[in-house]
Amino acid sequence: MNDRRGSITVDRNTCVVCGACAAACPAEALVVEGLSLVIVPERCRPCGIAALVCPTGALACPGGK
Amino acid sequence: MTVIRGFDVVVIGAGPAGSRAAAQIARGARRVLLLEKRPRVGYPVRCAEAVGPREDVERYLPLDDRLVSSPVNGFLIVAPDGTRFERKMPGIGFVVDRELFDQRLAAAAVSAGAELRTGHQAVGLIREGTQVRGVRVKDLASGSEYDEPAAITVGADGVESLSPRWAGLKKSLRPDELFSCAEELIDGIELPGEAIEFHLGRRFAPGGYAWVFPKGKGKANVGIGINPLQAGGKTAVEYLNAFLAHRAPGGKRTRLVIGGCSVARGLSALAANGFVAVGEAANQNNPFSGGGIVNALEGADMAASAILHALSGGSASAKELGAYTREWRRTVGKSNDAFYHAARIFYGLSDEEMSRMGRKLSRVPGLFDEKGIRPLLMVRALVAARPRLLVQFAGSWLGGKGRR
Ligand SMILES: Cc1cc2nc3c(=O)[nH]c(=O)nc-3n(C[C@H](O)[C@H](O)[C@H](O)COP(=O)(O)OP(=O)(O)OC[C@H]3O[C@@H](n4cnc5c(N)ncnc54)[C@H](O)[C@@H]3O)c2cc1C
Ligand code: SF4
Numbered sequence: 001m002n003d004r005r006g007s008i009t010v011d012r013n014t015c016v017v018c019g020a021c022a023a024a025c026p027a028e029a030l031v032v033e034g035l036s037l038v039i040v041p042e043r044c045r046p047c048g049i050a051a052l053v054c055p056t057g058a059l060a061c062p063g064g065k
Numbered sequence: 066m067t068v069i070r071g072f073d074v075v076v077i078g079a080g081p082a083g084s085r086a087a088a089q090i091a092r093g094a095r096r097v098l099l100l101e102k103r104p105r106v107g108y109p110v111r112c113a114e115a116v117g118p119r120e121d122v123e124r125y126l127p128l129d130d131r132l133v134s135s136p137v138n139g140f141l142i143v144a145p146d147g148t149r150f151e152r153k154m155p156g157i158g159f160v161v162d163r164e165l166f167d168q169r170l171a172a173a174a175v176s177a178g179a180e181l182r183t184g185h186q187a188v189g190l191i192r193e194g195t196q197v198r199g200v201r202v203k204d205l206a207s208g209s210e211y212d213e214p215a216a217i218t219v220g221a222d223g224v225e226s227l228s229p230r231w232a233g234l235k236k237s238l239r240p241d242e243l244f245s246c247a248e249e250l251i252d253g254i255e256l257p258g259e260a261i262e263f264h265l266g267r268r269f270a271p272g273g274y275a276w277v278f279p280k281g282k283g284k285a286n287v288g289i290g291i292n293p294l295q296a297g298g299k300t301a302v303e304y305l306n307a308f309l310a311h312r313a314p315g316g317k318r319t320r321l322v323i324g325g326c327s328v329a330r331g332l333s334a335l336a337a338n339g340f341v342a343v344g345e346a347a348n349q350n351n352p353f354s355g356g357g358i359v360n361a362l363e364g365a366d367m368a369a370s371a372i373l374h375a376l377s378g379g380s381a382s383a384k385e386l387g388a389y390t391r392e393w394r395r396t397v398g399k400s401n402d403a404f405y406h407a408a409r410i411f412y413g414l415s416d417e418e419m420s421r422m423g424r425k426l427s428r429v430p431g432l433f434d435e436k437g438i439r440p441l442l443m444v445r446a447l448v449a450a451r452p453r454l455l456v457q458f459a460g461s462w463l464g465g466k467g468r469r
Contacts, residue, residue: 018111020245020325022225026237032225033186034102034205049237053293055245055301055323 007046007063010037015058021050072098073376075200075215076179077187077228079106082344082361083221084170085125089369090219091177095376098213099171099179100202102186107167111324113248113286114163115261115278116358118156125362126169128159135160135281138259144423145266145416151257158261160278160286166358190218190231190340196381197232197339217372217381218340221365224325226346232337235348240293242329244273244355247305248288251316256285265419269308271295272412277312287313290326290355292412326355330405331398335368336386343368349397353404353411360397367392 008029019032029043030050048064076087079101087099115137116122126132137158142150175181189201191212199214220228224243229235254277262277269275272292277285289304296304301323309316329348335341343349343364350357371389375381414422 016321016323018323018325019223019225020243020323022227023238023243023325023327024240028227028230031227032102033203034104034184049240053240053243053245053325055247055325057300057302 008039008041008044008050008059008061010039011058011060014056015054016056018055020053020055021059024053025050072096072180072199072213072215074098074217074219074372075100075187075213076219076221077200078102078221078223078344078346079171079174079181079183080167080221080223080344080361081125081170081358082223082346082349082365083219084167084174085362085365086219086221086343086369086372087174087179087181088170088177089366090372091174091179093369093373093376095373097174097179098215099174099181100185100187100200100213101171101181101183102205104184106171106181106183107164109322110163110320111322112163112358113276113278113288113322114160114166114280115158115356116161117158119159121359122159125359125366126166126173128161132161132165132169133159134162134284135279136259137261137279139261141257141260141262142423143262143264144420145268146420146423148420148423150423151260153260160261160280163358187222187228190228195338197337216339216376217386219368219372220340220342220346221344221361223345224327226327226342228340229332229342229346232340232342234334234337234340234342235332238325238327238329241272242327243293244290244326244328245293245296245301246288246290246322246324246326246355247301248276248286248322249305249309249313249316249318250280250284250320250322251287251309251313252284252319254283254285254287254313254316256283264308264312265423266416267295268416269311270304271297275304275308275312284319285313286322287316288322295412326350327357328352328355328405328408331394331401333390334383334387335364335390335393336371336383338383339381341368341372341386341389349393349401351404352401353408360401363397364393367396 021030027043046063048061051059051061073095075098076083087097091097138155139153184205187200188203191199264275270289272295273290275289344361349360349364375385
């Protein structure tokens with residue numbers, strides 16, 4: 001099950017909502033709300049950083065460098 | 066909804082930094098609100114749960130059998146070529162139950178008079194010009210938002226640390242400013258006594274390290290932290306699986322821990338007008354090890370005393386609150402700067418260089434006494450600058466502050 005928003009996609013079955021991506025995303029496009037990961041698609045640039053730091057490989061950012 | 070007004074201080078995040086700051090400010094007879102977005106403080110755990118010696122921890126929280134999973138009485142570093150660098154150091158630290166640890170700290174804040182609201186998330190800062198005047202809060206159960214005005218806001222929101230970004234104190238972390246981490250609590254692993262164990266090298270943890278921290282009863286936190294830029298496209302979870310196959314084959318996986326851990330350089334300013342950042346949100350983790358529990362507690366005390374002073378003087382300006390920045394930079398911040406520079410060199414070394422360093426150090430007799438590293442002996446023994454880094458590596462996890 002994939003949520004596609006802007007360029008970045010998260011695999012909700014793999015994501016454990018650790019927040020590492022939120023720490024690294026320069027655009028605040030990924031925010032942990034309570035115990036869920038919220039993506040704000042219009043903020044995604046995309047740069048690929050969040051996908052790079054994700055420990056589980058849950059993020060795909062095709063437009064990222 | 067009813068808006069409760071009149072807090073002197075709103076603290077964002079009930080981790081060690083936020084709970085301790087809230088407790089200390091409440092003890093100073095100020096009205097404190099402690100916001101925590103999670104429904105349960107301390108859960109889920111995102112930590113390897115190691116802390117330093119008793120005297121460092123008990124300044125903040127008394128340790129008992131429920132809090133302590135295992136004492137740490139030494140360390141073992143395994144260099145990339147397999148060279149083992151081992152020291153017994155009784156009393157050097159503990160592996161704790163981090164969930165309970167955080168809950169006890171939050172309970173201490175509440176008994177000191179702070180109001181704790183779980184399930185309430187800071188979603189922005191209230192501003193008047195450059196002055197922060199409180200927090201915009203979302204009640205996650207109802208979805209409604211409200212303003213919580215306060216003279217001073219404390220950003221203790223951990224690695225995500227959006228609030229210091231809103232206050233203009235920091236930017237997002239670069240990929241090489243955080244360890245991408247994965248860990249399992251393994252049941253049924255062979256342990257060399259009560260030592261904490263580190264494995265270096267690109268095979269298991271490029272740009273970081275792998276760890277085994279004893280949890281008692283044949284259990285251990287077994288994990289890895291990597292620099293995402295050096296990981297060759299593999300994830301932390303993939304590196305963890307490889308390390309587990311090597312170090313804990315057959316062990317039962319009982320708790321998966323995933324997270325980012327800041328190893329960023331310290332901030333030049335920890336205070337803005339009406340705002341201070343503390344703990345991991347303020348880049349107060351040790352930038353060599355990523356360890357940040359006790360650092361967060363130390364930072365919280367420094368922040369709280371500057372806040373109480375500012376409140377009694379009637380000014381919440383960045384200038385007034387800057388006493389906290391200066392105190393931090395004079396003490397822990399100073400050693401963290403050294404660790405930051407050491408880390409930049411150390412984690413850039415090739416496997417051969419790291420192994421050479423390990424072999425050299427394992428031949429230095431009497432490098433450690435019961436209190437830790439003997440600096441003079443170390444300097445004499447290690448004329449070359451680089452081997453010192455392996456000692457610093459152990460020291461960044463263990464040992465009294467004075468030895469840093
Ligand atoms: C895998 C891993 C292993 C580690 N191992 C160790 C170790 O062995 N020893 C050690 O000393 N350190 C370790 N660390 C680092 C340590 O966990 C942190 O340094 C420590 O938790 C920092 O404490 P803190 O209070 O600053 O932040 P946190 O403990 O992260 O607390 C921040 C709190 O703020 C809440 N929050 C965040 N945003 C908001 C918001 N907008 N509104 C309301 N609440 C919010 C969060 O839910 C959280 O409860 C490890 C880290 C990782 C990832
Ligand atoms: S870093 Fe990965 S696992 Fe962690 S919250 Fe982001 S997408 Fe989920």
